Amino acid sequence: MSQHVPDNALASARAFAPATVANLGPGFDILGMAVTGIGDTVTAHLCDKPGTSVVKITGDGGKLPLDATRNTAAIAAECVRQQIRPDVGIELEIEKGLPLASGLGSSAASAAAGAVATNALLGNPLSQLELLSACLEAEATVSGRHADNVGPALLGGIVLVTGITPDCLFPLPIPDGLYFALVTPDVAVPTAQARAVLPKEVPFSKMVSQTKAVAQLMYALYSGNLDLLVSAMAEDGIIEPARQYLIPYFALARDTALAYGAKACIISGAGPTLCIVAPTAELAEKSGAAVQALYLAHGIGAIYRVAQVATRGAYAET
Ligand code: HSE
Numbered sequence: 001m002s003q004h005v006p007d008n009a010l011a012s013a014r015a016f017a018p019a020t021v022a023n024l025g026p027g028f029d030i031l032g033m034a035v036t037g038i039g040d041t042v043t044a045h046l047c048d049k050p051g052t053s054v055v056k057i058t059g060d061g062g063k064l065p066l067d068a069t070r071n072t073a074a075i076a077a078e079c080v081r082q083q084i085r086p087d088v089g090i091e092l093e094i095e096k097g098l099p100l101a102s103g104l105g106s107s108a109a110s111a112a113a114g115a116v117a118t119n120a121l122l123g124n125p126l127s128q129l130e131l132l133s134a135c136l137e138a139e140a141t142v143s144g145r146h147a148d149n150v151g152p153a154l155l156g157g158i159v160l161v162t163g164i165t166p167d168c169l170f171p172l173p174i175p176d177g178l179y180f181a182l183v184t185p186d187v188a189v190p191t192a193q194a195r196a197v198l199p200k201e202v203p204f205s206k207m208v209s210q211t212k213a214v215a216q217l218m219y220a221l222y223s224g225n226l227d228l229l230v231s232a233m234a235e236d237g238i239i240e241p242a243r244q245y246l247i248p249y250f251a252l253a254r255d256t257a258l259a260y261g262a263k264a265c266i267i268s269g270a271g272p273t274l275c276i277v278a279p280t281a282e283l284a285e286k287s288g289a290a291v292q293a294l295y296l297a298h299g300i301g302a303i304y305r306v307a308q309v310a311t312r313g314a315y316a317e318t
Contacts, residue, residue, distance in 0.1 A: 073114030181288025
């Protein structure tokens, strides 16, 4: 262990960060939600080697870089280390629970878990919001400097994100009775590619209808009106039309989900995961299974998970 161990440091700390669903339909880059059940886990250890290094990654099929300058958990951890104790060395072990390039905020979850584990390792001097800049630094290397995944990954719940500083994160009400089936077909859609297909300009009329949908969505959250919420989520007239071609059988999958009792089916983040919204766990389960079966019938592997909004963001396990 390093000679420069902080007085209140631990020998190791382990943190979990949840998956996140960004955009929620029309709220491109400004709305995100943490979801239950899946996420990434990072364990940070003090060591003698200077800087931050990654010693082990599991669950990624060998795809993620051990290079600490290209790994989001390590970039976020390094920023936190620099802020708190630049004189100590840190080693990370990363357990990927999230599929890569899946639209579930995989890079953000690793960043948030890396930041929270490092903060806990070094005595927890930083608040959750003070970890935002470290997580954004990490996000910027892989998918752009937007906080609609790292915001909810850190804070939990549903978050309005109006910028990249802590004062731009606004937790929103979580209505009762919101269930999701998250269906991930086995196709990779890198965020950079999904952003490249977006229009550079939109007609005035689309600007008006998108603004209306976001406003309706906000009102629905505050009033707990689920019918209004799902109709607003389904009204993205700009991003989804441009991206749906990156996701095989998107229209058929949505029709299938609705036929099995779901109320909406949107692209989660940059895709390809579909976020199916249902009023009960049973209907989420049925529609998720039906959409999975659709993909399997077309020769495309797919998994689905039933989830709810995760009220808790990234946390250190004690
Ligand atoms: N808001 C982002 C997008 C989320 O849709 O591109 C993915 O990182």
